[in-house]
Amino acid sequence: MAKTYHKPTFIERTRANYFSTWLDTTLTLGFGALVLWVLLGLFDWAFLNAVWSEAEREQCGHGSGGACWAVIDARWRLILFGLYPFEEQWRSAIACIAMVITVALSCVPWFWSARRLPVLWLAGFAIFYVLMRGGLFGLTPVSEQNWGGLSLTLFIFASVTLIGMPMAIVFALLRRSHLPMIAGTMGVIIDMIRSLPLLSIMFTFAIVLPFVLPGWAVGDKLYRVIVGYALFFACYQAEIIRGGMQALPAGQEEAAQALGMGYWHRIGYIVLPQAFRNALPPTINQLVITFKETSLVVIIGFFEVLASGNAAYGTAEWNFAHIEVYCFVALIYFTFVFALSRYGAYLERRLAVAAR
Amino acid sequence: MTTQTPAIRISDMDKYFGTFHVLRKINLEVARGERIVICGPSGSGKSTLIRCINRLEEYEGGSINVLGTELDDNIDNIDAIRRETGMVFQHFNLFPHMTILDNCTLAPMLVRKQSRAEAEEVAMQYLTRVKIPEQADKYPGQLSGGQQQRVAIARALCMKPEIMLFDEPTSALDPEMISEVLDVMVGLANDGMTMICVTHEMGFARQVADRVIFMSDGEIVEQAPPTEFFETPKHARTQAFLGQILGH
Amino acid sequence: MTTQTPAIRISDMDKYFGTFHVLRKINLEVARGERIVICGPSGSGKSTLIRCINRLEEYEGGSINVLGTELDDNIDNIDAIRRETGMVFQHFNLFPHMTILDNCTLAPMLVRKQSRAEAEEVAMQYLTRVKIPEQADKYPGQLSGGQQQRVAIARALCMKPEIMLFDEPTSALDPEMISEVLDVMVGLANDGMTMICVTHEMGFARQVADRVIFMSDGEIVEQAPPTEFFETPKHARTQAFLGQILGH
Amino acid sequence: AEGRLDTVLERGKLLCTGHNGSFLGFAEVDDEGNWKGLDIDLCRGLAASLFGSSEGTMDIVPISWAQRWPALQSGDVDVIIKLAGWSQSRDAELNLAYTQPYFVAGFHVMAHADLGVEKVADLDGGSICVSAGTTTERFLAAYIENLGIEAEIIVFESGDEVRTAYFNRRCDGLTLLAPPLAAARATSENPEEHVILPDVIALEPSGIIVPEGDPKWLDVMNWMLTSLWFAELHGITSENVDEFRDNPPSDQIGKFLGVTPGYGDRLGLSNDWAYNLIKEVGNYAEIYDRNIGEPYALPRALNNLYTNGGLFYPLMVD
Amino acid sequence: MMTLLKQRSFRDLAYQAGFVGTLIAMVVTFAVTAAVNLDAQGMTSGFGFLQRSTGWGVSFSLIPFDTSDTYLRVIWVGLLNSMFLGAISLTLATFIGVGIAIMRVSGNRMAGLIGTVYVEIFRNLPLLLQLFFWYAILTSLPQPRQAIDIAGVAFISGRGTYLPGLNVTGTSAFLCAVATCAAIALAIWLNTARRFAHMSTGRKRASRQALWGGLVLLIVVLMLAGRIPETPLLNVPYLKGLNFRDGIRISPELLACIIAISIYGGAYIGEIVRAGFNAVGKGQSEAGQALGLRPWQIFSRIRLPLAIRAVMPTLINQYVWLFKATTIGIAIGFVDFFFVISTSINQSGQTLELIAILMGGFLAINYSMAWVLNRVNDAIRLKGTQLRG
Numbered sequence A: 001m002a003k004t005y006h007k008p009t010f011i012e013r014t015r016a017n018y019f020s021t022w023l024d025t026t027l028t029l030g031f032g033a034l035v036l037w038v039l040l041g042l043f044d045w046a047f048l049n050a051v052w053s054e055a056e057r058e059q060c061g062h063g064s065g066g067a068c069w070a071v072i073d074a075r076w077r078l079i080l081f082g083l084y085p086f087e088e089q090w091r092s093a094i095a096c097i098a099m100v101i102t103v104a105l106s107c108v109p110w111f112w113s114a115r116r117l118p119v120l121w122l123a124g125f126a127i128f129y130v131l132m133r134g135g136l137f138g139l140t141p142v143s144e145q146n147w148g149g150l151s152l153t154l155f156i157f158a159s160v161t162l163i164g165m166p167m168a169i170v171f172a173l174l175r176r177s178h179l180p181m182i183a184g185t186m187g188v189i190i191d192m193i194r195s196l197p198l199l200s201i202m203f204t205f206a207i208v209l210p211f212v213l214p215g216w217a218v219g220d221k222l223y224r225v226i227v228g229y230a231l232f233f234a235c236y237q238a239e240i241i242r243g244g245m246q247a248l249p250a251g252q253e254e255a256a257q258a259l260g261m262g263y264w265h266r267i268g269y270i271v272l273p274q275a276f277r278n279a280l281p282p283t284i285n286q287l288v289i290t291f292k293e294t295s296l297v298v299i300i301g302f303f304e305v306l307a308s309g310n311a312a313y314g315t316a317e318w319n320f321a322h323i324e325v326y327c328f329v330a331l332i333y334f335t336f337v338f339a340l341s342r343y344g345a346y347l348e349r350r351l352a353v354a355a356r
Numbered sequence B, C: 001m002t003t004q005t006p007a008i009r010i011s012d013m014d015k016y017f018g019t020f021h022v023l024r025k026i027n028l029e030v031a032r033g034e035r036i037v038i039c040g041p042s043g044s045g046k047s048t049l050i051r052c053i054n055r056l057e058e059y060e061g062g063s064i065n066v067l068g069t070e071l072d073d074n075i076d077n078i079d080a081i082r083r084e085t086g087m088v089f090q091h092f093n094l095f096p097h098m099t100i101l102d103n104c105t106l107a108p109m110l111v112r113k114q115s116r117a118e119a120e121e122v123a124m125q126y127l128t129r130v131k132i133p134e135q136a137d138k139y140p141g142q143l144s145g146g147q148q149q150r151v152a153i154a155r156a157l158c159m160k161p162e163i164m165l166f167d168e169p170t171s172a173l174d175p176e177m178i179s180e181v182l183d184v185m186v187g188l189a190n191d192g193m194t195m196i197c198v199t200h201e202m203g204f205a206r207q208v209a210d211r212v213i214f215m216s217d218g219e220i221v222e223q224a225p226p227t228e229f230f231e232t233p234k235h236a237r238t239q240a241f242l243g244q245i246l247g248h
Numbered sequence D: 001a002e003g004r005l006d007t008v009l010e011r012g013k014l015l016c017t018g019h020n021g022s023f024l025g026f027a028e029v030d031d032e033g034n035w036k037g038l039d040i041d042l043c044r045g046l047a048a049s050l051f052g053s054s055e056g057t058m059d060i061v062p063i064s065w066a067q068r069w070p071a072l073q074s075g076d077v078d079v080i081i082k083l084a085g086w087s088q089s090r091d092a093e094l095n096l097a098y099t100q101p102y103f104v105a106g107f108h109v110m111a112h113a114d115l116g117v118e119k120v121a122d123l124d125g126g127s128i129c130v131s132a133g134t135t136t137e138r139f140l141a142a143y144i145e146n147l148g149i150e151a152e153i154i155v156f157e158s159g160d161e162v163r164t165a166y167f168n169r170r171c172d173g174l175t176l177l178a179p180p181l182a183a184a185r186a187t188s189e190n191p192e193e194h195v196i197l198p199d200v201i202a203l204e205p206s207g208i209i210v211p212e213g214d215p216k217w218l219d220v221m222n223w224m225l226t227s228l229w230f231a232e233l234h235g236i237t238s239e240n241v242d243e244f245r246d247n248p249p250s251d252q253i254g255k256f257l258g259v260t261p262g263y264g265d266r267l268g269l270s271n272d273w274a275y276n277l278i279k280e281v282g283n284y285a286e287i288y289d290r291n292i293g294e295p296y297a298l299p300r301a302l303n304n305l306y307t308n309g310g311l312f313y314p315l316m317v318d
Numbered sequence E: 001m002m003t004l005l006k007q008r009s010f011r012d013l014a015y016q017a018g019f020v021g022t023l024i025a026m027v028v029t030f031a032v033t034a035a036v037n038l039d040a041q042g043m044t045s046g047f048g049f050l051q052r053s054t055g056w057g058v059s060f061s062l063i064p065f066d067t068s069d070t071y072l073r074v075i076w077v078g079l080l081n082s083m084f085l086g087a088i089s090l091t092l093a094t095f096i097g098v099g100i101a102i103m104r105v106s107g108n109r110m111a112g113l114i115g116t117v118y119v120e121i122f123r124n125l126p127l128l129l130q131l132f133f134w135y136a137i138l139t140s141l142p143q144p145r146q147a148i149d150i151a152g153v154a155f156i157s158g159r160g161t162y163l164p165g166l167n168v169t170g171t172s173a174f175l176c177a178v179a180t181c182a183a184i185a186l187a188i189w190l191n192t193a194r195r196f197a198h199m200s201t202g203r204k205r206a207s208r209q210a211l212w213g214g215l216v217l218l219i220v221v222l223m224l225a226g227r228i229p230e231t232p233l234l235n236v237p238y239l240k241g242l243n244f245r246d247g248i249r250i251s252p253e254l255l256a257c258i259i260a261i262s263i264y265g266g267a268y269i270g271e272i273v274r275a276g277f278n279a280v281g282k283g284q285s286e287a288g289q290a291l292g293l294r295p296w297q298i299f300s301r302i303r304l305p306l307a308i309r310a311v312m313p314t315l316i317n318q319y320v321w322l323f324k325a326t327t328i329g330i331a332i333g334f335v336d337f338f339f340v341i342s343t344s345i346n347q348s349g350q351t352l353e354l355i356a357i358l359m360g361g362f363l364a365i366n367y368s369m370a371w372v373l374n375r376v377n378d379a380i381r382l383k384g385t386q387l388r389g
C-alpha cells in the first residue's frame, strides 16, 4: 500500500479531527447538541423574553419566562459604584478605567522592565487614589469606607497582587534558604497561613488586629484587609514560585556565580525570570482565584461588586430579581477572569515558542 | 596580586560528598600563563576539582590560593576570585531567557560596572573571535550545539578573566563541530591565558598543553608534559587508560 | 513471517515535518542478520529514519515493510512490529520513577505476559551482560551517564527483539565507557541479530558493519561495505565529511 | 477613660452601623447609593440629635452580623442599631448594654397553601427554612420541640437564598421575622398561594446597643427613642415641628423642643436636640410608615404606642 | 571585628538569629498589646461557653445531636461534616480533574475542545453561583409525594435522595467502613510491594481470596453485633406526612455541595495535571511505544505517574485551598464547620474565641493534609539528580 502525499483540505481536516471514528462523531454531535440546547435556552431567557427597561418593571416575572433586566437598568450604578457618592461617581468610573488600563498595559511586554513597571503602577495607583479619595484639586474627599463596586474590587485585586508578589518572592527565597532555621521557620509560617480560610484571615486583620497592634500601626480597615489578603496570597504564590525555581537546573545559578555575580543579581536576572516562566499556569490559576475571592470582603462590610449586587435587589421593588443581579455580577467577574485566563494561555504559547 | 605568585596553588585539599571522599589530598600548582589538561575516567573527580577552584563546591581540608588570594570563608575573597576566573561548563548553562548578546554583556555590566555600549563592544569582539557575530540577537535555544558552546566561551571571556576553566568543552558535539571549538581554544592558548581544561581530546592536549594531569579515584595519579605523558606514562593506571583511548 | 522476507524493506518513503521535507524517496533493504551503520552530518535525518521504522513517526509517502508486515495505519500491524523491534534512544529515555530492574521487566511482563520471576531472571542476565548487575535496585537518576546508556540497551534486549535500532548509543560517554558499550554491541552482532546503528564511531563501523550508509539532507547519498566506504568514497559530500571526521 | 459621647462630639462624626448588602426595611440602599431604612433613620436621628443635622456628621459603616460586637468594642462603630434582639447571654456575657426595645417583631411561619396546613403543628415531618443571623433558629427549634413534632430545619446564610429555597419548594415552611416575611409574600408571583400561619414562634424585642459601663451614652439612646414616641404621642411631626416650636402648646413641649432650656443640658447635648431630631427624621410613626408600613404593607401591631394597643411608651419628659 | 563580619559561618548564624528573633519579638509585642487593649475594653475572653447547650439543632450530622447538646459538640459535628464533604469532593474533583487533563492532552480535537470549554466555564464562574445553580436543579426535582420511585425502596425527590439502609448502630457502620478501607489498602500493598513480588501466582490468588472473604465475614459479624434491637434489619424509606421516613437520606444541600465543589475543583486540578503532562518529555512515552506497550499501559504506568510527580507541590496547594471551599456550604444551609462557627458566633456572640476555633480547626485539618501529602511527595520523588532531557 503505497501512499502519496498531499496537503489536507479544510473539510478533510475537520473530518479527521472531529468525525474520524464513530466515537468522535458521537462526541461531536452530542456536545454540539448540548451546547446548542444550552445556548438556545439562555438566549430565550436572556434576550427573547426579557424585560429591558425600568419603566416596564410591571411586566417582570408574570409568566413571561424571561429575564428582568429592568433591575439592572434601575440599579446598575449601585452595582458598579457601590456607596460612592452619587454625584461623584464619574470619578469612580475614571479610576476604574485607569486601573484597567494599568493592568492591561502591564500585560504588554514593552513594560516588563525593572524601571517601567514600577513607574506604570505608581502612576496608576496615584491616579486611582487621588480620584477616589479626593481632597486634592478641589475634589471632595470620600473616605475608603464609601468606596465600592467594581473600582473597589479592582483596587483590592491590584494592590493584593502588587504587595503580595514581592512578598511571595521573599517568602520563596527564605524558604529555600540554605540556613536551616530560616527555611524551617518560613516553611511552617507558609504552611500555616495557607491552611487558614481567607475569610478568617480577613476577619482577623479587620477586626482583631486593632486590639493587637499598637495604636500608630492600626491604619484604615481597608488597608489592613488588603495587607492580610496580600499575606495570604503571598503564601500560596511563594509555593508556586518555589516550584518554578526547583524546576530550574542548578547550572543556571552556578553559571552566574562563576561569572562573579552577587546574590541579588543572580536572583533578579537569572533565577526569577526563569522561575516565573516555569510557574506561569499555576500563577494564572492563583490570580483567577485571587480576583474572585475579593468578593469575601463583603464579610467585613465592604461594598465590592457582589455586596452591592446584594444591595441592588435588597429593596421592596426589586426583591424578586436576584437571579438577574447575580447573572450580571457573574458576567462582570467572568469578563475579567476570562480575559486573565486567555492572556495566560497566550503567554504560555508565547513563552513556549521562545523557550525553544 | 603580584605576578610572582602562581595563578593557582592547591595544597592537601580534601573534599567529601557526605561520607564519600571525592578528592584526596590534592596538590597542584599552576603558574601564570600555564595551560593544563586534566583527563581521567568518569567519576574520578575532574569536574569537582575545577569547581572547587572557583568555589562552586566547598572543600573540607587543605587550602586553595588563587592569584595570591586565599580561598577561605571570607565572602570578599570568594567574590574577588570569581571575578578573575572564567568557567565554561560541560552543559554550557547559557541563560535561555536572554539573547546571546545579553548573555555576554550581563556580567560585565553588573560586576565590572561597564556601560552598555562598552560591554557590547567587547562582547561583539569576542563573538567575532569565536566566529558567530551574526547570531548576537538570537536566543540560545535557536543555536546549534556547537554555536552554544562557543557562546559559553565568549561569555566567560567577556569578563576578561585571568584564569579560564573548561569542563569537557566538546563533550556534546558532533565530529564536525568539535574541531571548530578546539580551534578557538588554541587561539586563546596562544594569547597566553592561564587555562585548565578537562578534556579527552588527546589531539588538543598534545598540541596545546604545557602539562597533562591524570586523575583517578579522586587522586592525581600522574602529571607530566604531553610528550612524556603520552609516550612514557609511568603509572599502570595511566597506561591502561591511554591504552583504551588510543586503542579503539 | 517467513525467513525468506527481508527484515526491513523501505521503498520510496517520504517524510515531512509540516512543509519541511525531511526524508526524500528513501529506498533501503536490510536482510535478516545484517548489520547496518548510518552516519551523516547533524540534521540529515538519521534519527528520523530509524524512528519511522518502528512508527514513532508517521510517514507521508511510499511504504515500509518490517519482517513481512506492512507498516500502515493498521494498529495491529504497528503493535506487532513494535513488539519485534527494540530501540535504544539517543537520550536513553529511561523511566525515572522505576528502578533499573523495573525498567527492564515492565515491558516483558505487560507485553510478553511473562511472570515477574521469569522477567527478572532475563533482566538480570542482560544487566550482567552490560556489566551493571549491582545497580539493579537503583533509580536511573542515581547512575552515571554511561551506566544509564547500558541500562537502555539492556531494557531493549529484554524484549528479545528480532531487530535492534540504535541511535548514537555512545554519544554521551567517556572514552573508557565507549569501548565497553561497543563491546556489548559487537557481542550482539555476533549472535546474528539484525541491527541498525546510527553512530560516528568509525572504528565500530569498520569492525562490525556489513554496510555503511551515508545520509545528507534527507537522502541516502552513498551505501557501501565499510572498507569500500572508508577507502574509496564515491560522492563528494561523503569525502568532505570523512575528511573532517578522520582529520582532527 | 472619657465616655463615648465626648469622643463622638469631639470627632464631629457619628459612626453608625449599616449592613453588608441589604436588610429589607431596616437597611437598604436606594438607586443613588444612599442608605435608607428604619435602622438607618435612627442613625440619622442620632446624628441630628448630637450635631444638629446628619448632613456630613454621620458615617454608615457597613458591617456583617458576625462583625457587630467586635466592631463596637474596637471602636469601628459607636453604636449598634441593627435590629439585634435582647437576650440574656448577650446582655450579661458580652458586656453590652441595651436600650429599651424600639422594634418588637414576631417570628411567623409561611407555608404553601396547597399543603393545607393551618398551624405549625401541621408541618409535622416537613421541612422549615430559616435564615441565619438572628436568634430565629433557636426559637424555632424550641417551638417545634414543644409541639412534639418532627421537622427538618434548614438554615441559610442569606435572606434571598432562604426565600428561593422556599419558593422552589425545598421547604414546606419559611420562618422569618414578620416584616421580611410579609415582603416575601407580597413580592411573590402569586401571594394567594402562600399562607402566613398565625403561630408566633417567638417575640424578639430589639434595642439599640452600646458598650457596657457608659451610662451617659446609653442615656442619649434611651432619650432619643423616648423623644420619637413623645413626638408621636403629641402629634409633632417633621412637618409641623416648626409650628410647635414657635407656639409650644404646653410648657413640657416647649422644653422638649428646646424653647426653654433643660432637656439637652442634662444629657450633655444642645437644648434643641429633640427639635433637630424630629426635624430630620420625624416621629416614630413617620419613620415606621416610611420604611416598613408603606413599602411592605405591614401593620404596626405591637410596634404601636400603648395608646393604640401597642407596646411603646415614652419615658417622662420633664 | 571586620573580618568576623565577613566570615560566612558567622553571618549565617547572625542572619538566623536575627530572623527568628524578629519573629519572636513581633509575636510578643502582639500578645502584650492585645492583653493591654482587651483589658482596657473590659473584654473577657474565655471558652466557658463551649460547655453550654446550644438550643438549636442541625439538619445534617454524622453523630447524634440534639438541641440540648453543647457548643463543643456542635463544633465537632461541623468539623466531621466538613471532613466528610471534603473527603468526598476532593476525591471526585481529583478524578474529574485527571479526566479533563487527559481529554485536553489526548490529541483528540473534540475531547480537547470539551475540556477547554469545561475549564473556562467552571474555573471562571464564581463557585457560589455554581452552587446555587446545582442546588436549584436538585430542589426542583419532584416533591416527595410525586417522588421518582425506584423499585419501591429508593426514592429521588426535591427533598433528597432516599436509599434503603440497615438498622445498625453508627459505631458498627463506622467500623465496617474502616475495615473496608484497610482491606483495600492491604490489597494494593499485596499487589505492589516488593516483598511479595516473588510469591507464586497461586499463593497470591489464595491470599487475595482470604483477604476479601475475611472482610465479608467481618462485616457480617459487625452488622449483626451492632443491630438495633426490635427493628427489621433492612430499613426501607417510606412516605409519611410531608416527607419520607427512615432509610439513608442524602440531602440536596450535601449533594449540591459535593457536585459544585468537585466540578469546580476538577477544573483547577485539571489545569494543574495538564501542566504536569506537558512537563513530562515525550521521550518516556516513545520509549514505552518502542517497547510495544499499549496506549493505556503507557498512560497508567508512565505518563500519569510522572505527571503527578511533576506537579505534586502545586497539587498540594490546590487541595489545601479546595478543602477550604467547603465553607461555601453555608450559603445553602449545609451544616459544615464554618456554618456552625458562624451560627455559634451569632448565638453566643463569642466572636473572637470562635474565630480562633475556626482557624484552629482548619489549621489542624489542612496542615495535617499538607503534611501527609508532602511526605507522599517525598516518598515518590524521583531519585537522584543525574537525569537528562
Ligand SMILES: Nc1ncnc2c1ncn2[C@@H]1O[C@H](COP(=O)(O)OP(=O)(O)OP(=O)(O)O)[C@@H](O)[C@H]1O
Binding pocket: B017, B020, B022, B041, B042, B043, B044, B045, B046, B047, B048, B049, C144, C174
Ligand atoms: N552532588 C553529589 N553528591 C554525591 N556524589 C557526587 C555529587 N557530584 C558528584 N558526585 C560523585 O563524585 C564523583 C566525582 O564526580 P565528578 O563529576 O567530579 O566526576 P568527573 O571526573 O567529572 O566525571 P565525568 O568525566 O563523568 O564528568 C563521582 O563518583 C560522582 O558520582
Ligand SMILES: Nc1ncnc2c1ncn2[C@@H]1O[C@H](COP(=O)(O)OP(=O)(O)OP(=O)(O)O)[C@@H](O)[C@H]1O
Binding pocket: B174, C017, C020, C022, C040, C041, C042, C043, C044, C045, C046, C047, C048, C049
Ligand atoms: N519534530 C520536528 N519538527 C520539525 N522539524 C524537525 C522535527 N524533528 C526533527 N526535525 C528536523 O528534521 C531534520 C532531521 O532531524 P534528525 O533528528 O533526524 O537529524 P539527525 O540526522 O538525527 O541529526 P543528529 O546527528 O543531530 O541527531 C533536522 O533538520 C531537524 O531540525
Ligand SMILES: [Mg+2]
Binding pocket: B046, B047, B048, B090, B167, B168
Ligand atoms: Mg565531569
Ligand SMILES: [Mg+2]
Binding pocket: C046, C047, C048, C090, C167
Ligand atoms: Mg539524531
